[in-house]
Amino acid sequence: MIAKGMEVKMKSEKGYTGVDIAISVIVLFIFTSFIATLSYRVNSSSKEIELKSKATEIAVAEIEMIKNKTWNDITTEDPSERESTEIQEGYYRTIRVEDYHDIDSSKRSDIVKKITVQIQYMFKGKQHAVELSTIIAKEI
Numbered sequence: 001m002i003a004k005g006m007e008v009k010m011k012s013e014k015g016y017t018g019v020d021i022a023i024s025v026i027v028l029f030i031f032t033s034f035i036a037t038l039s040y041r042v043n044s045s046s047k048e049i050e051l052k053s054k055a056t057e058i059a060v061a062e063i064e065m066i067k068n069k070t071w072n073d074i075t076t077e078d079p080s081e082r083e084s085t086e087i088q089e090g091y092y093r094t095i096r097v098e099d100y101h102d103i104d105s106s107k108r109s110d111i112v113k114k115i116t117v118q119i120q121y122m123f124k125g126k127q128h129a130v131e132l133s134t135i136i137a138k139e140i
Helices: 018-067
Strands: 085-088 091-099 112-123 126-137
Touching (some): 018 112, 018 126
8 A cells, every 4th residue: 555645656668678579579470471471372373374374375376276287287196196295395285186076976087176285384393284175177
């Protein structure tokens, strides 16, 4: 109990205590790590979209080049001879040209061909691929 007339003088509150500094450092560390993680994820997703977009662009260009060929130049291949070839740095292409067989096998298969282009690329140590297919018909 404080006697009447006695004043309690508080110590001056200038400066920071060790607890204040520790809490500030912890809050700053949490905020910085959150921002760094968020930034990494955004950059990673952006790079993945960029690679997939480029692979799709290459696949479309390959299909268009095949469509510009004459019918006799587009030959079906033996499945065992399919190879991936590097067409740009980091991108590999596999093209399959097959006679198209519909559910009704009585139809002639030598007038329709199915072209499948697969573009493969690496991202984060894993192989990813974009595959596009189209069907072309012989002009009679």
